[in-house]
Amino acid sequence: MQTLTLPRPDDWHLHLRDGAMLQAVLPETARHFARAIVMPNLVPPVVTLDDARAYHDRIMATLPPGMAFQPLMTLYLTEGTDPADVERAAASGLVKAVKLYPAGATTNSQSGVRDLAKVMPVLETMARIGLPLCTHGEVTTPEVDIFDREAVFIDTVLDPLRRRLPELRVVMEHITTEEGVAYAAQGGENLAATITTHHLILNRNHILAGGIRPHYYCLPVAKRERHRLALRRAATSGNPCYFLGTDSAPHVDALKEAACGCAGCFTATNTLSLLAHVFEEESALDRLEGFVARHGPAFYRLPVNTATITLEKRPDPCTWPEKIVSGSGPVTVFNPGFPVHWHVVT
Numbered sequence: 153m154q155t156l157t158l159p160r161p162d163d164w165h166l167h168l169r170d171g172a173m174l175q176a177v178l179p180e181t182a183r184h185f186a187r188a189i190v191m192p193n194l195v196p197p198v199v200t201l202d203d204a205r206a207y208h209d210r211i212m213a214t215l216p217p218g219m220a221f222q223p224l225m226t227l228y229l230t231e232g233t234d235p236a237d238v239e240r241a242a243a244s245g246l247v248k249a250v251k252l253y254p255a256g257a258t259t260n261s262q263s264g265v266r267d268l269a270k271v272m273p274v275l276e277t278m279a280r281i282g283l284p285l286c287t288h289g290e291v292t293t294p295e296v297d298i299f300d301r302e303a304v305f306i307d308t309v310l311d312p313l314r315r316r317l318p319e320l321r322v323v324m325e326h327i328t329t330e331e332g333v334a335y336a337a338q339g340g341e342n343l344a345a346t347i348t349t350h351h352l353i354l355n356r357n358h359i360l361a362g363g364i365r366p367h368y369y370c371l372p373v374a375k376r377e378r379h380r381l382a383l384r385r386a387a388t389s390g391n392p393c394y395f396l397g398t399d400s401a402p403h404v405d406a407l408k409e410a411a412c413g414c415a416g417c418f419t420a421t422n423t424l425s426l427l428a429h430v431f432e433e434e435s436a437l438d439r440l441e442g443f444v445a446r447h448g449p450a451f452y453r454l455p456v457n458t459a460t461i462t463l464e465k466r467p468d469p470c471t472w473p474e475k476i477v478s479g480s481g482p483v484t485v486f487n488p489g490f491p492v493h494w495h496v497v498t
């Protein structure tokens with residue numbers, strides 16, 4: 153039997169939602185993860201320091217007794233965001249990043265940014281104080297094919313922005329392409345990229361070939377196989393510019409299995425087992441620790457967790473509930489479609 157003991161991991165991109173959904177999904181993450189960067193795309197979004205403080209307190213009030221978990225809060229960048237509020241938010245220690253959603257790019261992004269020029273004072277402040285910008289890196293122009301939206305964002309938005317503000321610290325969230333992998337690698341110490349668990353497992357055939365599978369649909373949408381392979385090489389490379397951000401994004405089944413289904417894969421429950429499986433397939437189990445527990449804290453200038461987690465490879469496959477129950481309805485747990493033998497034991 154093989155065992156693997158790692159510093160407790162962190163999730164550098166997570167959707168916890170609010171209310172009944174928060175209550176259902178928070179334990180799924182807190183069971184395995186010490187900290188997470190919590191996305192601000194609630195309705196209404198988490199825009200100000202006061203919003204972030206109130207959301208933080210709701211999360212902590214929902215955490216089951218005996219569970220240790222620290223939510224790292226983010227602010228949702230709008231064209232009305234006040235640079236002084238962002239500076240206070242960073243100084244408070246509660247807020248660790250600001251999230252850029254191009255308006256219309258994804259779930260609850262309608263309050264996002266249409267014109268980057270309007271948020272330059274905020275971005276200049278962030279560059280000065282070293283507060284990271286997390287980017288949903290897709291253009292929303294209808295003429296641009298959905299499978300090209302990430303590469304076009306890099307060329308037309310991200311690269312010009314970083315040339316203009318080289319001191320701005322940027323996280324390319326949930327990269328899905330060879331172009332994203334390559335751009336992150338050449339960006340120096342002010343650039344990093346998160347990779348989700350599901351983008352290491354899925355290509356676009358999994359979503360569309362032989363029937364449409366709504367629980368594999370997320371944004372950015374999974375791409376061709378060569379992109380999935382590039383993501384696997386990046387995640388298992390040991391390069392500290394890549395780290396885990398699951399983008400675990402719960403939606404109730406009724407909103408996924410619909411004529412116009414919501415984007416998001418819910419992977420909090422089984423992410424660590426799946427990652428151990430993937431890293432073993434890539435003969436890189438020794439690099440899992442960097443990806444899930446070391447590279448993220450290094451970029452965010454936070455200590456590595458002292459608590460640990462242990463996984464064991466067992467002959468019997470892991471079993472997970474097919475769905476978790478929330479007060480707003482069932483949420484389907486990501487099903488990789490193959491057996492996984494790495495059990496989280498502590």
Ligand code: DOR
Nearest residue numbers: 258259370371401415416
């Ligand atoms: O698939 C996604 N789901 N991508 C996002 O960017 C947002 C997320 C959500 O909030 O559901």
Ligand code: ZN
Nearest residue numbers: 165191399401
């Ligand atoms: Zn997300």
